[in-house]
Amino acid sequence: MNFENTLSFARLQDEADQLHHFRSQFLFPQHNGRDFIYLCGNSLGLQPKVAAEVVQGQLNNWANYAVEGWFDGDEPWMFYHKALKKLMAPIVGAFPSEVCPMNTLTVNLHLLMVSFYQPKGRRFKIIMEGGAFPSDQYAIESQVRFHGFDPKEAIIEVFPKEGEEILHTEDILAKINENANEIALVLFGGINYYTGQWYDMETITKAGHEIGAVVGWDLAHAAGNVPVKLHDWDVDFACWCSYKYQNSGPGGISGIFVHEKHFGNSELNRFAGWWGYQESKRFKMEKGFVPEAGADGWQVSCTQVMPMALYHASLQIFEQAGFIAPLREKSITLTAYLEFIVNEINKELGVAQYQIITPQFSKDRGAQLSIIAQRNGKQIFDGLVANYVLGDWREPDVIRLSAVPLYNSFEDVYLAGQALLKVSKAVLQS
Structure with a gap:
């Protein structure tokens, strides 16, 4: 044009x-x-006009049903997250069973690393982009320390070449292959918050798998912004916030993705909670954690109804827009x-x-x-x-x-x- x-x-x-x-x-x-001419959706999306109505609907449910709202009304809270899952899945290229709204981004990053960062022997390192958002840096540092490693030894950062601002895919792949026998986890941001660079997620995921590593993505700046195909690209896990391009309000609820190929892996560690327990037997209050099928099995605490309502309001606009x-x-x-x-x-x-x-x-x-x-x-x-x-x-x-x-x-x-x-x-x- x-x-x-x-x-x-x-x-x-x-x-x-x-x-x-x-x-x-x-x-x-x-x-x-x-x-204002608002050009800051990369930091906080605008409020949908319908958000107040959707939240008010849930406040009305609370007023009218109180504790019975978990099971009564048009949208019982016990199952409310399932309505969101159907709308989240197309945004990140997943099946509804592979996604779940829960917690906030860094909390989810930690919960997913509990499962997918499993250092063994020489393979204990995490590779990430240099200059990642500080929260990712802190989360990864603390995870490797939790496993007894020195971040200086366990974290490989890939920086742009001298005098350049962005990373070249070939340099990322070269660094992965250079450390092929030591990398346990490849964990990048889908889009770098500072430069706005969208990494070649499909190619990097494939390269990580070829050396035997697990591959995850922080999609804070990518989800709702660019088309991603987490399932088809064979990504192991991902998480994102929903308050930037997905307009769920400040501190809005996060989302997770876990590829369905991991659903039957009983060897995955996880930090469990009541809401991740098998849904059909959850209220029997039995000992011994049995995870709910799919990404829902990574839930810890019960449904955050009001943050989910704000996210739901925006997701319905995405659906209308195609x-x-x-x-x-x-x-x-x-x-x-x-x-x-x-x-x-x-x-x-x-x-x-x-x-x-x-x-x-x-x-x-x-x-x-x-x-x-x-x-x-x-x-x-x-x-x-x-x-x-x-x-x-x-x-x-x-x-x-x-x-x-x-x-x-x-x-x-x-x-x-x-x-x-x-x-x-x-x-x-x-």
Whole structure:
């Protein structure tokens, strides 16, 4: 597509966009009675308007049924998670039996590593991307210490080459093969939170399995953003938060994936709890843990009804939109338009003030662009906020902007570009 840096072009694209009407289903933050241009779905998705209604429905169930709400009403809480499973599965390319909403992301990462990080002999190392989100780093460090290893010896981090910002797949594969006899677990983020790079999950998973390792993924920035096929790619396990691209609210409930090939493996360790016990016999209160079939057997605590209700509200919008395929089609074009606008700003300024460090090709990125500001980055970011454009800032010099296809428009991108140009001129010429 030949892009144009004009309001009329942006509006024409929005008129042709079959998903544009979903924008009206979300609430945009305001200041002085004016909506922000919200480009921060990579950090926290917007609130669906229906969320309050869905949560109120569960509050009504609590009021009307009290403890009997576990078994009475249109959506008994005992089985409420099953409605979500059917809607979660298409988003991550799984069977409903392979996914489950529960806990929060880092809690689930720990629970899954209990099962899938099983160091034996020389094979005790975990390989991950360098510069992973701190929570992943801390979780992995503590897991290897729990098993008696020194993180400096047990964790292999793969960093970009000197002078580069992103990882090359061939370098990841080379590092896996270089340590083939020592790696127990390959554990990457599907999309790197800082650069926005989408790793070649299928190829990396295959490479991990070829050396005899288990492969897991943290999909915090990938689930609901890019099409993943966890079952078909033979991923062993994965987990994600739901409050970024899946709009479940701050601290929203997490999801897990466990490939069905592991369901019959009785040798897997797990930290068990009552809600992971066999559903048909759960209320017999018997000793001796017998896991429920599928991913549900990794549950520990009982259903978190209110967080699930918020997630359910957003998942129903994904279903209306056709899940990931149509959203991804729009996202590719919308992100490319944002990239075009940033490059046009550099031309207008007559200097390469902004460097996009997110990969250029759509196969290597989702909705997020990470942009290095060569000068006065924080001042420019603050200026964007003052001009009603809300992205987010990452030290030391990166502005992250994400045009989310469910609720962002081409006009949003154009107007954000106009604001960035205005602020840049004011700051750089002062």
